[in-house]
Amino acid sequence: MEFIVEKIGMSRTIDVPSVPVTLLKVVEAKVCEVREDGKAIVAYNSGKKINKAIEGQQKKYSITKEFNKFMTLEVAQGTEPGDLKADALAEAKLVKTSFNSKGRGFSGVIKRHGFAGGPGAHGSRFHRAPGSIGMCEWPGRVQPGQKMPGQYGNKKNTVKNEVISYDAENGILVLKGAVPGHKGARGLVRIVK
Amino acid sequence: MKNKYIENFEKAQIESKNVPDFRAGDTVRVAVRIKEGNKERVQNFEGVCISIRGEGTGKTFNVRKIGANSVGVERIFPLYSESIESIEVVRKGRVRRAKLFYLRDRKGKAARIKELRRK
Numbered sequence: 170m171e172f173i174v175e176k177i178g179m180s181r182t183i184d185v186p187s188v189p190v191t192l193l194k195v196v197e198a199k200v201c202e203v204r205e206d207g208k209a210i211v212a213y214n215s216g217k218k219i220n221k222a223i224e225g226q227q228k229k230y231s232i233t234k235e236f237n238k239f240m241t242l243e244v245a246q247g248t249e250p251g252d253l254k255a256d257a258l259a260e261a262k263l264v265k266t267s268f269n270s271k272g273r274g275f276s277g278v279i280k281r282h283g284f285a286g287g288p289g290a291h292g293s294r295f296h297r298a299p300g301s302i303g304m305c306e307w308p309g310r311v312q313p314g315q316k317m318p319g320q321y322g323n324k325k326n327t328v329k330n331e332v333i334s335y336d337a338e339n340g341i342l343v344l345k346g347a348v349p350g351h352k353g354a355r356g357l358v359r360i361v362k
Numbered sequence: 363m364k365n366k367y368i369e370n371f372e373k374a375q376i377e378s379k380n381v382p383d384f385r386a387g388d389t390v391r392v393a394v395r396i397k398e399g400n401k402e403r404v405q406n407f408e409g410v411c412i413s414i415r416g417e418g419t420g421k422t423f424n425v426r427k428i429g430a431n432s433v434g435v436e437r438i439f440p441l442y443s444e445s446i447e448s449i450e451v452v453r454k455g456r457v458r459r460a461k462l463f464y465l466r467d468r469k470g471k472a473a474r475i476k477e478l479r480r481k
Contacts, residue, residue: 183442
């Protein structure tokens with residue numbers, strides 16, 4: 170089962186040893202249509218964007234104006250159109266959390282791949298550049314998969330987290346450890362156990 | 363300011379904790395639970411609190427004492443940790459700043475702190 174969540178931030182417990190925790194808020198979602206393969210189309214709120222296509226879908230599933238985003242989620246058996254219930258999180262022990270990681274833009278090889286770089290001074294003339302990227306006339310080309318600068322981050326990452334607690338009233342899920350992404354980011358939790 | 367959900371989460375843990383009110387400059391006796399194998403005992407650590415920092419569950423305080431052979435010993439305790447059995451304020455000190463790191467550079471008589479006298 171999957172749920173849309175929003176990252177709130179991190180904290181810790183006072184137990185011995187203290188556990189680092191991440192707080193996630195379950196985003197309110199409405200089930201529009203349950204498909205036969207155990208997945209369902211759900212609608213949730215994201216900004217104020219509205220167009221005729223969205224309006225048409227809202228009319229079709231008779232949902233209110235706030236629910237302007239649609240996606241397909243795995244849902245529990247016997248789910249019916251209406252509010253998506255997150256009760257299953259109360260019994261969950263282990264979840265997989267998927268978020269887009271923080272975007273670092275176009276990064277060099279030191280940040281992106283952990284290259285060592287050269288000395289800062291003493292006239293080495295080699296600082297943060299990638300250095301050699303291959304051999305000579307043979308093979309005469311760069312090996313596929315050569316580590317080079319490029320876009321770093323803002324890519325879907327999935328981590329496994331233990332569930333510490335779930336507050337059904339506010340929809341707050343407390344996980345052990347960190348999850349990717351910035352505060353306020355939207356992602357998915359999938360119940361493993 | 364912290365997010366209200368984080369605040370609630372931390373408050374729920376802290377609320378039942380009974381921590382005395384003290385500040386930098388006060389002499390405190392901290393009873394620390396120490397686990398050795400499967401035995402547990404309580405050890406006291408007494409010294410001057412030289413700083414309090416952080417908020418919520420991450421709040422810590424730093425206690426400095428002069429140990430054996432006049433070697434300065436500092437320990438940082440999480441204020442609300444389960445490993446702290448009790449905190450006792452032995453003496454209130456009169457100091458004019460919140461962080462007393464200058465005590466690290468002082469020795470003997472110069473490192474004394476006057477007792478706070480209330481009128």
